[in-house]
Amino acid sequence: MKSIFQILWGPPGLILIGAILSAIGALWSSQQKTEFEHELRKKSDEISKLNSDIMKSVIGGDSFCYLTLMSIDNNTNTGILTIVHQCEHPAYDVTARIVDLQKMEKLGDNLNFQNIIQADTNLHIGNMIKGTASMFTPFQLGSSTDRGFNIFFSARNGLFTQILRMKKINNKWLSATKVEKNGKIIFEKIDKEFP
Numbered sequence: 325m326k327s328i329f330q331i332l333w334g335p336p337g338l339i340l341i342g343a344i345l346s347a348i349g350a351l352w353s354s355q356q357k358t359e360f361e362h363e364l365r366k367k368s369d370e371i372s373k374l375n376s377d378i379m380k381s382v383i384g385g386d387s388f389c390y391l392t393l394m395s396i397d398n399n400t401n402t403g404i405l406t407i408v409h410q411c412e413h414p415a416y417d418v419t420a421r422i423v424d425l426q427k428m429e430k431l432g433d434n435l436n437f438q439n440i441i442q443a444d445t446n447l448h449i450g451n452m453i454k455g456t457a458s459m460f461t462p463f464q465l466g467s468s469t470d471r472g473f474n475i476f477f478s479a480r481n482g483l484f485t486q487i488l489r490m491k492k493i494n495n496k497w498l499s500a501t502k503v504e505k506n507g508k509i510i511f512e513k514i515d516k517e518f519p
């Protein structure tokens with residue numbers, strides 16, 4: 325009869341030890357592969373995020389602009405036409421078409437190219453970075469106490485539309501505005517006293 329020692333160091337024992345070592349090696353290899361795949365996935369996610377940030381920086385990401393009238397003189401109804409940048413990324417190649425709704429209403433059915441451009445103000449704004457504003461020429465609101473403008477912006481990152489309504493109440497101009505992109509409101513600002 326063979327002793328345990330002879331069985332373990334004999335062919336059956338060596339097979340058993342080989343099988344155990346193979347199982348340990350396979351387990352260790354599987355663990356190493358899982359850790360490697362986890363690190364690879366993590367690095368891939370980091371690269372994807374960096375690529376996304378680079379693309380947003382080049383195109384403009386979710387940035388947009390809106391129009392406001394600054395420093396309105398309530399006696400002359402004149403303010404400084406100002407475009408304000410919003411969001412993290414720069415806005416590139418920005419242009420704006422400001423449609424004066426009161427002038428459009430006066431045209432009635434007499435719509436032709438020559439008349440329509442009389443109701444429009446077109447601005448080439450250019451590039452804007454986070455937290456900046458561009459001031460343009462003085463803008464006359466006229467004698468009416470109720471004004472409305474639709475502003476159509478174009479930029480490298482797409483189109484967005486602003487609706488601006490203004491009312492003069494107690495000799496002070498108040499405004500309500502919202503900006504939409506792809507049918508969603510992305511910005512809204514309403515003066516407290518605006519009706």
